[in-house]
Amino acid sequence: MKNIILPLAALPFLLTACNSEPPDSAPVEEKLVEYKALGTEPFWAVEIKDDQIAYSSIEATNDFTLPIQRMKKTPTGWEIKAFNDHDNITLTITSAQTCSDGMSDREYADTVKVAVSNAGYQSGCGGEILSDPEAEAS
Numbered sequence: 001m002k003n004i005i006l007p008l009a010a011l012p013f014l015l016t017a018c019n020s021e022p023p024d025s026a027p028v029e030e031k032l033v034e035y036k037a038l039g040t041e042p043f044w045a046v047e048i049k050d051d052q053i054a055y056s057s058i059e060a061t062n063d064f065t066l067p068i069q070r071m072k073k074t075p076t077g078w079e080i081k082a083f084n085d086h087d088n089i090t091l092t093i094t095s096a097q098t099c100s101d102g103m104s105d106r107e108y109a110d111t112v113k114v115a116v117s118n119a120g121y122q123s124g125c126g127g128e129i130l131s132d133p134e135a136e137a138s
Contacts, residue, residue: 032048032078033049034048036048036126037093037110038101039124040101043057043058044058046091048068048080048091053065053066055116070082076097079092080093088117091113093111093112093126094113097111098110099111104132106133107129108126108128109126109128111126
């Protein structure tokens with residue numbers, strides 16, 4: 001009888017150990033930590049650093065920095081949105097679609113579109129500089 005009671009007493013512990021599920025691991029969220037983009041005609045620039053996006057233009061009348069509300073990896077690149085009561089920006093990055101800035105003939109890794117405060121889309125380039133004719137000529 002003693003031989004039966006001991007294994008029965010251990011049974012709940014053994015069953016608990018067998019049925020334990022691994023802890024849920026939170027999905028790792030991809031994000032851009034630093035990124036720069038620019039456009040010409042009109043001249044504008046965007047810089048992403050940490051969780052902020054800064055927009056500046058040659059007019060300098062509508063420059064702003066906003067906290068990023070949404071950063072989403074898409075099949076073709078990224079979509080980043082930020083807004084407050086006065087300003088909004090949507091940055092669409094098409095990764096691995098090379099782009100020339102048209103002025104300096106630098107070639108960048110990505111093509112970028114930016115929409116600022118309902119002013120329509122402006123096109124530009126961003127990411128890594130792949131070639132720089134001015135630097136190569138020096």
